[in-house]
Amino acid sequence: MSPIISVANLSKTYASGFKALKGINLEIQRGEIFALLGPNGAGKTTLISIICGIANPSEGTVSIEGHDIIGSYRAARSLIGLVPQELHTDAFETVWATVSFSRGLFGKPKNPAHIEKVLKDLSLWDKKDNKIVTLSGGMKRRVMIAKALSHEPQILFLDEPTAGVDVELRKGMWEVVRALQASGVTIILTTHYIEEAEQMADRIGVINKGEIVLVEEKANLMHKLGKKQLKLHLQGKIDCVPAPLAAYNLELSGDGTELTYNYDTKGDRTGITSLLSDLRGAGIRFYDLDTNQSSLEDIFVSLVR
Incomplete structure (x- = not known):
């Protein structure tokens, strides 16, 4: 299946000489949730702005369903819905009028039933006649969505969509996102809440200093780069790791009552079995053990370093 978004050799250099993007190549598949992660200033918003036709590239091309974002701007842009970081809207208009007006900007005929459904899905129906200025920050964010x-887009960009939104509303938004994906909408999101990307995304892209560091399916990424940790709680204190156990590169806690063994997520059952046997042979006994696996946040931090 051909990608719904194709970015080729994309670069962006500002008049000051700053290179915000450097030779970006990226394909987004139809119907997926793609999370774009990166530290502040990495180029996430610049990339989204170019794909959505808000900013012009210095080099390269972007196509949406085969429509060039510059040569066929209207056709490409009509397929995209964008939720920007900033809250831009008419403060003294009602929620209903604001959302209906946005539909009209794309030349779509009136469809009150669709507007009603969107507002209900986002828990805004009871606020439809309220002016934007009277809403809380979280509700304003939902109005932006x-x-x-x-205009019933096929692609939805969410640039930090849950910034300033409380936990309950955040969960509600992600339920909406899942429902949109189920209906065939392709979702691209940036977020600083890495646990959201870990929970929601099908694929992860990491951008740093204007360059794509990697693009990988979430499960594969965590399998390849994730680490597991086995922690043994010892029955007695030891001063150092016995020489016969040196090959395991065990870490001894400061008080000498815990041993930590690090291994990759591909599985190291033989190593663990050997370790437990060698511990017994060295006369070291433990009363409990637990394992931990790297989170997406751990992987992300190690990548951008």
Whole structure:
């Protein structure tokens, strides 16, 4: 299946000479949730702005369903809904009027039933006649999502969509995102809540200093780069790791009552079995053990370093 978004050799250099993007190549598959991660200033928002036609590239091309974002701007842009980081809307308009107006900007005929569904899905229906200025920050964020969905786009960009949103509303938003994906909408999101990407995304892209560090399916990424840790709680204190156990590169806690063994997530059952046997042979006994696996946040931090 051909990608719904194709980015080729994309670069962006500002008048100051700053290179925000450097030779980006990226394909987004139809119907997936793609999480774009990166530290502040990495180029996430610049990349999204170019794909959405808000900024022009210095080099390279972007196509949306085969439509060039510059040569066929209207056709390409009509397929995209964008929820930006900043809250841009008319403070003294009602929620209903704001969302309906956004639909009209794309030349779509009136469809009150669709607007009603979007507002209900985002728990905004009871606020439909309220002016934007009276809403909380979280509700304003949901209005931005409703505006982006007003013209029934095939692609939805969410640039830090849950910034300033409380936990309960955040969970509600992700339920909406899952429902949109189930209906065939392709979702691209940036977030600083890495646990959200870990929970929601099908694929992960990491960008740093204007360059794509990697693009990988989430499960594969965590399998390849994740680490597991076996921690043994000892029955008695030891001063150092016995020489016969040196090959395991065990870490001894400061008080000498815990041993930590690090291994990769591909599985090291033989190593663990040997370790436990060698521990017994060295006269070291433990009363409990536990394992931990690297989170996506751990992997992300190690990559951008």
